[in-house]
Amino acid sequence: MTDLGFPPKGPTVLCCDNQSAINMINARVRTERSRHIDIHHFAIQDWKESGAIVMEFISGVINPSDDLTKPLGWVLHDRYARRVMGHY
Amino acid sequence: MLRQVDDFAVACPNEDLAKCLYAQIGKALQLPSEDTPPFKCLNLIKDFNGLDVAQHSDAIKLSCEKYMDRVLTTHGWSKPSPPVPSKPSVPLPVDAVTSLYVHQGPPENTAEHATLVAKYGFAYRTLLGELLYACVTCWPDIGYATITLSKFSTCPHDHHFAMLKKVAKCLRATKDWGIIYRRSHTDTSLPPSNFICSTMDAELPDFPTVDTQEPVAFLMPYMPIICATADLLQAMPSYYVAAPSPTDAKHSPSPLPAPLKQNFLPLLPPRSLLDTCEPS
Numbered sequence: 456m457t458d459l460g461f462p463p464k465g466p467t468v469l470c471c472d473n474q475s476a477i478n479m480i481n482a483r484v485r486t487e488r489s490r491h492i493d494i495h496h497f498a499i500q501d502w503k504e505s506g507a508i509v510m511e512f513i514s515g516v517i518n519p520s521d522d523l524t525k526p527l528g529w530v531l532h533d534r535y536a537r538r539v540m541g542h543y
Numbered sequence: 544m545l546r547q548v549d550d551f552a553v554a555c556p557n558e559d560l561a562k563c564l565y566a567q568i569g570k571a572l573q574l575p576s577e578d579t580p581p582f583k584c585l586n587l588i589k590d591f592n593g594l595d596v597a598q599h600s601d602a603i604k605l606s607c608e609k610y611m612d613r614v615l616t617t618h619g620w621s622k623p624s625p626p627v628p629s630k631p632s633v634p635l636p637v638d639a640v641t642s643l644y645v646h647q648g649p650p651e652n653t654a655e656h657a658t659l660v661a662k663y664g665f666a667y668r669t670l671l672g673e674l675l676y677a678c679v680t681c682w683p684d685i686g687y688a689t690i691t692l693s694k695f696s697t698c699p700h701d702h703h704f705a706m707l708k709k710v711a712k713c714l715r716a717t718k719d720w721g722i723i724y725r726r727s728h729t730d731t732s733l734p735p736s737n738f739i740c741s742t743m744d745a746e747l748p749d750f751p752t753v754d755t756q757e758p759v760a761f762l763m764p765y766m767p768i769i770c771a772t773a774d775l776l777q778a779m780p781s782y783y784v785a786a787p788s789p790t791d792a793k794h795s796p797s798p799l800p801a802p803l804k805q806n807f808l809p810l811l812p813p814r815s816l817l818d819t820c821e822p823s
Binding site for chain 2: 522523524525526527528529532533535536537539540541542
């Protein structure tokens with residue numbers, strides 16, 4: 456987008472519904488369990504430190520990306536689909 | 544020599560600017576033997592490649608209602624059968640993941656497969672392709688359903704046929720849905736829309752709208768410029784469409800007029816790049 460003349464105004468906000476994943480990225484500590492995660496997945500910690508992204512928590516009930524990863528009932532599907540399509 | 548044979552859309556803030564751009568392109572396309580430029584402006588965009596574009600003073604809506612109508616009429620499903628369900632339909636039922644993966648149907652090009660096609664009245668891959676187009680243009684919500692069902696296209700079971708038909712039925716129910724981009728500045732030359740702006744669920748937080756954050760650009764690989772970001776929309780609220788007739792045109796760089804320079808230069812590659820790829 457910078458090439459097109461529309462540079463980003465700030466860091467990209469990355470919403471995640473997993474609080475412990477956010478904590479792992481923000482804290483940058485290796486725990487007993489996280490040492491089995493491949494090293495290249497930790498690049499996200501570097502991005503966070505360089506200011507390219509900001510991690511934020513979003514509740515699982517209002518996370519529209521769920522609609523793209525699993526089949527949902529009509530209440531949630533209607534809510535997320537309309538959200539993604541800009542209806543409200 | 545360049546040959547320009549296709550329609551294209553231009554996004555820009557007002558009609559005068561669009562006309563100015565057309566005049567420039569038309570002049571560049573015109574051969575010495577031609578009296579008029581082989582290039583026509585078709586005014587404000589209404590549809591483009593099977594996509595309906597509804598333009599309002601406060602929003603732009605991209606939908607493919609006409610395309611879906613055509614698909615449904617071809618299959619003879621344009622009218623819902625009498626018992627209309629009370630609840631809105633979903634592309635895939637909640638328990639679909641377990642039920643879809645346990646069945647395996649007969650391979651394609653076998654007699655059993657042909658029986659299934661005859662029973663349902665549509666070819667699995669044909670309908671899947673039609674739904675995939677709808678998915679990448681303006682129904683991101685059927686993304687999961689179509690991608691999952693496409694995994695079974697070599698050996699579709701009776702169950703997969705039924706599920707695929709349900710996706711089409713779901714689209715029939717939500718045929719008028721589309722992707723809505725809100726304008727950050729109202730364009731008074733266009734009629735106002737009746738899209739509801741308020742949130743339906745009070746508990747929803749102030750989720751990024753298309754005005755401030757990147758919209759669903761990743762879902763629309765065919766429209767990289769039109770839908771790239773909302774920032775683009777902010778700068779260029781209206782679309783105009785032009786259709787040049789098939790012609791040979793000599794590429795002749797000419798100085799851009801001031802309004803074009805101001806609005807379009809940031810979008811163009813650097814001058815040096817243009818010079819190096821000039822056709823011989």
